[in-house]
Amino acid sequence: MSIADFTFARLPEIHFGPGKLSLLPRLIARYGTSVLLVTGSASFARSASYARLTGELARSGIRLLHCSVAGEPSPGFVDATVARHRGAGIGCVAGIGGGSVLDAGKAIAAMLPQEGSVEPFLECVDTRKHDGRKVPYIAVPTSAGTGAEATKNAVLSSIGPDGYKSSLRHDNFVPDVALVDPELALSCPPDVTAACGLDALTQLLEAYVSNKASPMTDALALDGLGHVAAGFLRAYENGGGDLAARGHMAYAALLSGVVLANAGLGVVHGFAGPIGGFFPMPHGVVCGTLLGAATRLNIEALRRDAAGHRVALEKYARAGALLAGEPAAGTDAGCDLLVRTLDRWIAATGIARLSAYGVTRDDFPRLLDRANNKNSPVTLDREEMQAILAARL
Template sequence: RDKEIDLVIGIGGGSVTDAGKAISAMIPHQDSIINYLEGVGTKKTNGQKIPYIAIPTTSGTGSEATKNAVISRIGEDGFKKSLRHENYIPNIAIIDPELMISCPASITGACGMDAFTQLLEAYVSTKANPMTDALAYSGMKHMKDALIPASTNNADDIGIRSKMAYGSLMSGIVLANAGLGIVHGLASPIGGFFDIPHGTVCGTLLAEATRMNINKLKEKGIEGRISLKKHAKIGALLMGEESMKEGKMYEYLDHLITTLEHWTTSLKIEKLGKYRIKKDDFERIIYKTSLKNNPIHLSKEDIYQILKNRL
């Protein structure tokens, strides 16, 4: 604050991008960022900041396109909360797939699952609209055949990395405008209580959460049909069919879940238990969990089952 800094540049993954965003925002202030975090502090930021350039080196959070910086404090009373203002969107975002080529396979896979989760959750969100649907669908179309190669035998393919980078950028744009669902609702308390990478949380929960959403939507009958069709459309996309064929909706739904499970296994996304999460922790996790803009209401028992299946 006393160095007369004119510009902040964040080069790295989502945490680095958010940290740079927060630093640029807090330099003009004279107190702690804690005072301005949603759900933690009591002050409202005025949006004043130092100009900020975001240069992502992973394809995951899409933070280069969002107005919030997620700040974590890990522990018994931990949290993951946002510093948020329209003016906090980076002044410039430089998205260069060449910077992502050296990203390790495990991080590429987890970050990619986070981006795909954001795309899918925004697509089926209760706040989705035609514009966010188009961008989310486009992002998933680019990522669907790039995620596994980028994390395995084609990590140095600039074309593959470009598709991942594009999908990640789209995920940031759509989450900012359509919101997210239960996976990210769970990721917030889990990431606050436990030292677990955000991409791992999203990647390990996505298939199970999608299965639960689809099952609950089926139970709603005609009320759930519109959202089921949106889920089925992504299943069709993953099957290589951009136009859904008559009578195949349930086949597409099954394929969506099967593909997400295949990705989770192929990318070796770790389960929650790897990070010392136990059944005894579920109650406090669920207590702090928000459904956000999930397409269907889930009970505490439903959320418990999602966690249990990935323990």
């Protein structure tokens, strides 16, 4: 059997392993003598790791500028930060935090050489084309979720009745360096660990069964799913004392970013944009709460034409056996095992339902108007997509 044609996006320079944060000062020094450090609003900036890092930067003669982002970044936050630091001679930007922090840093690095607001460059507006110029960017994840350290887009949010989540995207926005140190996730609380881990799992599974998947993304996605199986529940239950589990999840999240950038995503992420735009629901919670129901509906739709969707069903079955850690007696059994495993994990972690963030049945029409499942292995109709929302209301 011949291998189908495919393309594969470039990767950042990757440094992976416990203790790798110690490399950051010398990586920053490659790009000059000043750095804008983007962090979250609390945890890392108050940690001993932050104190050690800033001390080493000072000893290395690197001028440190700092900004913090609370929650998911907005265009207004990016614009204000860029206006404050444009012209400051920043050699590079380093984002240290969860996916929102990494996206904020990515957008700031992309806008420092530009004039005007970031909003016209967003995909939902698209009135200006970015030329790809940016300040060098180093991404340092402290949670295992979005894989933003390996992608070319930065997701920005404007939350409200007319809100949106949209990407600033360019091939040049892939971080120059991804520094992935699992030790940084040891302090991540269980609820955040669960949401981030289910986000990474969603990305791996959706990319694995995507209609844009390739042999290369399949191999990476399947490997990532194996690491989720090895680390997810362990990281959730004993995340502060199980560095190996944190390593499994950090690697899985990195791979999830690689495969989503090359194979695309499915219906869960098709909902994540509109839900996150209208409601203050964290991205990982959206993915975690919808994953089981969406997978069940996808499998049911695929089974109605099983002969025409044999490959996708076999992939779901393979993922089911891998995540459950037990063999399945055939494709149907493996698919059922996948759905049961996802339901069990979602229940065990107590991921919030949609209604916890204010979503009601009255909101379904506007969510469905904006949702999509463009890279799913099967196209769900509006009634099926509504059933996903209803199952997790």
